[in-house]
Amino acid sequence: MSLRAVKPQHETRTRILDAAEELFMQHGFEATSMRLLTGKAGVNLAAVNYHFGSKHALIEAVFRRRLDPMNQARLAGLDKVEAESRPSSPEAIIRAFISPTLELVQDAKGGGRNFIRLLGRAYTEPTKSIRQLIGQTYAPVMDRFKAALECALPQMPRDELVWRMHFMFGTLAYTLAATDTVQLIAGCKPEDRYDAALLEERLTAFLHAGLNAPLKNSIRKAA
Amino acid sequence: MSLRAVKPQHETRTRILDAAEELFMQHGFEATSMRLLTGKAGVNLAAVNYHFGSKHALIEAVFRRRLDPMNQARLAGLDKVEAESRPSSPEAIIRAFISPTLELVQDAKGGGRNFIRLLGRAYTEPTKSIRQLIGQTYAPVMDRFKAALECALPQMPRDELVWRMHFMFGTLAYTLAATDTVQLIAGCKPEDRYDAALLEERLTAFLHAGLNAPLKNSIRKAA
DNA sequence: CTAGCATTCAAACGTTCGTTTGAAAGTCAT
DNA sequence: ATGACTTTCAAACGAACGTTTGAATGCTAG
Helix, strand or coil: CCCCCCCCCCHHHHHHHHHHHHHHHHHCCCCCCHHHHHHHHCCCCCHHHHHCCCHHHHHHHHHHHHHHHHHHHHHHHHHHHHHHCCCCCHHHHHHHHHHHHHHHHHCCCCCHHHHHHHHHHHCCCCCHHHHHHHHHHHHHHHHHHHHHHHHHCCCCCHHHHHHHHHHHHHHHHHHHHCHHHHHHHHCCCCHHHHCHHHHHHHHHHHHHHHHCCCCCHHHHHHC | CCCCCCCCCCHHHHHHHHHHHHHHHHHCCCCCCHHHHHHHHCCCCCHHHHHCCCHHHHHHHHHHHHHHHHHHHHHHHHHHHHHHCCCCCHHHHHHHHHHHHHHHHHCCCCCHHHHHHHHHHHCCCCCHHHHHHHHHHHHHHHHHHHHHHHHHCCCCCHHHHHHHHHHHHHHHHHHHHCHHHHHHHHCCCCHHHHCHHHHHHHHHHHHHHHHCCCCCHHHHHHC
16 A cells, blocks of 8 residues: 555545436436546546446445435434433424535535435436435435424324425425525525525424414314 | 217327326436336327427426416415405315315326425426526415515514425425325324325424424514 | 418428547556 | 556447427317
8 A cells, every 4th residue: 555645545436436426416417428528537448347336336326425324314304312311392393304405505616505405306216216216215204203203292193293294305405406596586696595594593483383283173174 | 070979179288197107206307218207108109209398398398287277276365365364264264275185186087196205306407497487486376475474473573484385385385295204103004194174184284383383582582 | 263371280400419439648566 | 669558538338318390189169
């Protein structure tokens, strides 16, 4: 082994992943050609197939690189919340879920923000294998958070909780992916759009209230 | 002019639009080829370029066909709400916004449900011109609903309202577009997934609570 | 019937796509 | 230095794409 400063291992792989993250966000998967991608990454056209096998495998790798750590952070946050008090407060559970996402949003220098927008789009991606990848990655996380919320809100019917989690999930994903809409409503680009701390307060307040919305009769009856 | 039963005017156009709606929803815009599309529609390959000019113009036409009536219905609903009582209740305003969407969701026979999923994806579409089309179509609707909510919630800071509208908008769009997620949370496919009446109750309860969430200190300070 | 227009059709156009190939260059232990 | 890998490279592959073309067909008014 050499004593030289560590020459980045798999530097080509990393450069491809970084370029892919940005271009997939900008143009989508299909519209991003391997020639454009390898050009931006500064590598040979054949490098993607050599290092990843195919374009589709590259797409999966882009997701796995960020998604696994993010979900680990979510589970770790939930561990901490549950260790501190039982039963946990719904608000603390919500924060454990959304704060790893917002941390990535703050990462404008690295590709974190790019990735979050990419992820928000992936939930509604037409390509089935991509949705499946997302689904598989999220399944254990969903189970844990669902159980935690069931414990924190014992009076809520199960199917109503499922829908409210769905709503919460959608709000988070969409809020961060659809940057145009908030400008559309506001009429101009707000300066604090990516003040993650303030955004976390706003999201938490909204989601917490929605999660604890009073149960109407029609909903109770259906439960 | 003939006395025969009206032979559908522009039947080819309609068949193309219907096929496009379904295929764009299933596979996305880029992944849907003109050959597959015209094959499903039962028309000649050149028909799309003859009737619409280009693939991209067809995409726009698919959106315009449904979006304009839907937004008209929203404005009509808001008119009715505002005529009945001033100031209007936030809940009635929310219902005026979401119920035209849910009516389309119930239209499983026609392409309404397909279109809603397509629309949910369009907000995060990488293709800029599509997002712009959506934005232009929604701008007047957004202005009206924003004004209505400002009037209904005079105590809420403007920028907080903008964000909460963004959250609401996201919840609606995402809920209807990402059909996989609710299955992921629930663990199985719920039977009543598309019971529009029940879904409207659930959505309204969630959104109304979120919109009226208590203002935290940090938010008040930023306002 | 026929001239004029709208629509349909099969065939082909040029381009771009993801991937493959086989040789060249780089890397490292022995 | 040498041999065995790994990695890069320029070039090419066949396939599929959106679009165009010009002839054929359908329809309607005069």
